Amino acid sequence: MASPSPAAKTERLLNLVICLLYTRQPLAKTRIRDAVPQYGEAASDEAFDRMFERDKDELRELGIPLRMEPLDAFFDDETGYRIDRREYALPELSFEPDEFAVLGLASRTWQQASLAGAAATALRKLEAADVERDLNSLVGLEPRVNTTEPSFNTVKDAVLRRQAISFSYRKAGGDSAPRRLQPWGVANWHGRWYVTGFDLDREAPRVFRLGRIDGTVKRLGKPGSYDVPADHDPVSMIDGTESTPPAEAVVLVHEGAGNTLRRRARGAEAAGSDTRLVVDYTDTGAFADEIAGFGPAVRVVSPPELVEQVVCRLRGALDRNGDA
Amino acid sequence: MATHESATARLGRLLTMVPWLVNRQGIDIAEAAQELGVTTEQVEADLALLFVCGTPGHMPDDLIEAEWEQGRVFLRNADTIARPLRLGLDEATALIVGLRALAAVPGLDERDAVDRALAKLVEAAGDSGAASDRVRIALESEVPSDTLATMRAAVAGHKRLHLRYVVPSRDETTERDVDPMRVVSLDGNWYLEGWCHRATDVRLFRLDRVASVEVLDVDGTPPTDARPRDLGSALFTPGPDDLTAVIELRPDAGWVIDYYPVDTVERGDDGTLRASFRTADLRWLRQLMWRLGDSARVLEPTALRAEVAEGARAALAAYDT
Numbered sequence: 071m072a073s074p075s076p077a078a079k080t081e082r083l084l085n086l087v088i089c090l091l092y093t094r095q096p097l098a099k100t101r102i103r104d105a106v107p108q109y110g111e112a113a114s115d116e117a118f119d120r121m122f123e124r125d126k127d128e129l130r131e132l133g134i135p136l137r138m139e140p141l142d143a144f145f146d147d148e149t150g151y152r153i154d155r156r157e158y159a160l161p162e163l164s165f166e167p168d169e170f171a172v173l174g175l176a177s178r179t180w181q182q183a184s185l186a187g188a189a190a191t192a193l194r195k196l197e198a199a200d201v202e203r204d205l206n207s208l209v210g211l212e213p214r215v216n217t218t219e220p221s222f223n224t225v226k227d228a229v230l231r232r233q234a235i236s237f238s239y240r241k242a243g244g245d246s247a248p249r250r251l252q253p254w255g256v257a258n259w260h261g262r263w264y265v266t267g268f269d270l271d272r273e274a275p276r277v278f279r280l281g282r283i284d285g286t287v288k289r290l291g292k293p294g295s296y297d298v299p300a301d302h303d304p305v306s307m308i309d310g311t312e313s314t315p316p317a318e319a320v321v322l323v324h325e326g327a328g329n330t331l332r333r334r335a336r337g338a339e340a341a342g343s344d345t346r347l348v349v350d351y352t353d354t355g356a357f358a359d360e361i362a363g364f365g366p367a368v369r370v371v372s373p374p375e376l377v378e379q380v381v382c383r384l385r386g387a388l389d390r391n392g393d394a
Numbered sequence: 395m396a397t398h399e400s401a402t403a404r405l406g407r408l409l410t411m412v413p414w415l416v417n418r419q420g421i422d423i424a425e426a427a428q429e430l431g432v433t434t435e436q437v438e439a440d441l442a443l444l445f446v447c448g449t450p451g452h453m454p455d456d457l458i459e460a461e462w463e464q465g466r467v468f469l470r471n472a473d474t475i476a477r478p479l480r481l482g483l484d485e486a487t488a489l490i491v492g493l494r495a496l497a498a499v500p501g502l503d504e505r506d507a508v509d510r511a512l513a514k515l516v517e518a519a520g521d522s523g524a525a526s527d528r529v530r531i532a533l534e535s536e537v538p539s540d541t542l543a544t545m546r547a548a549v550a551g552h553k554r555l556h557l558r559y560v561v562p563s564r565d566e567t568t569e570r571d572v573d574p575m576r577v578v579s580l581d582g583n584w585y586l587e588g589w590c591h592r593a594t595d596v597r598l599f600r601l602d603r604v605a606s607v608e609v610l611d612v613d614g615t616p617p618t619d620a621r622p623r624d625l626g627s628a629l630f631t632p633g634p635d636d637l638t639a640v641i642e643l644r645p646d647a648g649w650v651i652d653y654y655p656v657d658t659v660e661r662g663d664d665g666t667l668r669a670s671f672r673t674a675d676l677r678w679l680r681q682l683m684w685r686l687g688d689s690a691r692v693l694e695p696t697a698l699r700a701e702v703a704e705g706a707r708a709a710l711a712a713y714d715t
Contacts, residue, residue: 077443079401084408084447084475091474092449105450128402132409133482159477161518169511172504176492176511179531185488190431191410192485195478196515198413211502211546213495213579215531230483230525257530261582298528305532329560329567333605363681364565365705369712381713384706386688392703 082108086125087134091158096139096150126151134158160195170197175211183217184226215258219280222256224287225265229253231293234270240282251278252296255304266304268296277311316350319357320371323347327367330360346371354379362387406479407432408440413478415469423467438462441469449474486519487526495531499579501539537584537601542577544607545586549574554614555588558605563678567605568592573614575622577601587623589616596620636672639679640694643667647689654682668693680705 085106090097103109103118112118129136135157141150165173173196177189217223221237228235236250253267254275263280322344323331332338335347351357358379361368365384370377399407411430415421427434441460448457448471459470481489493512497505516523548555555572572588575596579585583600590597596616638657643650645665650656660668671679676698683690683702692699 076399076401076404077439080404080408081443081447083401083405084443085452087405087409088447088474089450107452128405132402132406133479135480155474155477158479160480163514163518165511165514166507168504168507169514172493172496172508172511173489173515176489176496176508179492179495180488185484188482188484189488189492191406192481192489194410194414194430195481195485196489198410198478199417211499211577213492213499213531213533215495216581226487226529229528230487230522232525255528255530257532258582259532261580302528304528305530327565329565330562330603332567333560333603359685362685362687362709365680365684366708366712367565369709377713381710383685383687384709387684387686387690388703388706388710390688390691391683391699392707 078108082106083125083128087129087153090136090151090153091155093152096137096141096152098141098148098150102151160198162199163196165196165200170200173197175213179213179215181214183215184223185217216261217263219263219283221280221283221287222263224289225253225263225280225283226256228287228289229256229265232296232298233293234290234295235287236290237287238284239278240284246284249278250290251276254298254302255307256280257304257308259305259308264304264308266302266307275307277308314352316352317354317373319349319351319373319376321347321349321361322369322371323364324367328364331368351376358383404440408444409475409479411440412444412469412472412475415467416472416476419468419470420466423462423465426467437467441467444469444472481519481522483522483525486515486522487529490515490519490523490526491529491531495533498533499542500537501543533579533582533584541601541604541607542584544609545574545577545601548609548614549576552613552615554610554612555586556608556610557586557599558607559599560603560605562603563675563681565677571610572597572599573616573620575616575620588614589620596623598623636674637676638670638672638694639676639692639698640668640670641679641683642691642693643669643686644689647686650682650686650690684709 085108086102089102089105097105099119099122102122103112109118109121112121126136134153137152137154137157138149139152141148173193177193180186180189225235227233232252234250234252236248238246239249240246250270251265251267252270253265255266257264257266265278265280267276267278268274269276318336321328321331322341325343325345328345328347331347331349332345335349337348339346354376358376361370361376362380362383370380414430415426418426423437424434427437430437432440441462444458445460446457450456455471458472459468461468490512493508493515496502497508497512502508519526545555547553553574555574557570557572558567559570560567570590570592572586572590574586574588576587577584578587578598583602585598585600586604587596587598589595641650643666645667648665648667651659651667651669655671655673656669657672658670662668673679679692679698680702683692683698684706692702
């Protein structure tokens, strides 16, 4: 039999959903075959069985709670099917106009990201029965998040379903190594996505940056196969791993230069035509990058390890570009 | 969207659309399409499909009644599917995580509404609500809450702002008048987007680079043709008069092509990259070259390479004394 058009399949699935919601008693497969006209086109019993099995799976994937119950309380030899209306339907919720306004804003957080469709659908479901919206509040504020990391969807699903994963992880140096993780949480921190969890090889909690995951993420084992510590807070774990207490640098900036440093400086005093600034920093490498970027306009006085790293960058730049 | 939508995905969409339309009898079909995020033709095709579906028996009385000939949509006899399906895991997660991120925005006046909406949603979502707690967005909170509040008030009240703003790529602090359009958080930073009178164009200003802000007692309605940028694309778009620069990057500097607006990239056998950039201003590239040290070399223009070398030499001289 030629496979029916997508529209015909949607029609069949919709009639199946309506039929199973409509019935109060579980329906036997044969009754369903009669009740849904598109099943009449099945060439044989086997073709119908295969079609019905697939359809059941697809309804479950959509989150439709399909119940299988014995047709007769005394004999459990034949299964009947139905969808419980209360289990199916979104509970009656009533939101105030200002609550809808913040829900709308929350859904737009994902506008450029992988959950954009899910967020829009959720909002449509919630506002199905509420026509009134307060469009005037919350003017001008738009939190946005991107999910440019290719691994985001798989990792997010694994976190939500508590399913272990394996992936290849690139270290800062550039080498990749395989890792196995029971993911606990996924969080966007300073604009980047991180996954927290229990590293199965190192047998300890670890944090990974999604941007450093190479290739595909594989699922290991079944969903729900481990517990997440009850007090787990991914953001504070990432914060604790990724941040270090600040150190203090003294730098000299030329007149009119070092504007980002001046904004952050704790102290500033004139030193000839230059200005002497005291600036806090946490990551020596990143701060050396920033200072080297000013070229001759900014000079580090202390600490020595920062001086060393800045000089190393400038010397490298001179070596590679100084042959002109 | 119809071309890529699977039969199952369409079913999911229909089950969401039906309750929405049932509660909006007589809605204009174009308006419905816009709100549902599909074309008018798609809505018509969906209604035509619903029209032939219904409860067992499929006699005329059993079928869904859909009517849209006069440009207004009426949907009746769809009681079985008149309530939306429960929120799926992703759906509940998207909204709950978004609300929690909002709740943490410094100085948000609507905090109370966020908390109420969140409580209702978490209860309705059941297990999904608990799982979604493991997905978090930590919006940057290092911006002073009064700066955020001042800017939001200016957007709402259409007031012009005067900014002292640091431009790191040119290492300058600039003064400018801006007609504010919106305040957005993107990739971990908060931005003010508005019509900049100095650039006579729409600009994004990172709030952590605003040295000071003053609300002027002047109408700050942006020009009617000022359009917010599409934040899905890169924040940087090249112009027609841009210069081209070509940089050779060693593998450890490969991240550059993910963070800067490259035009083309060629990958060598040894892992080095040749990246070309189109830009109106080469100053930021000079900065980038200094920080990349021996991981990068300017191939073109040679004048830029000479500037990088000269600047590095001058900077090193200060350390040798």
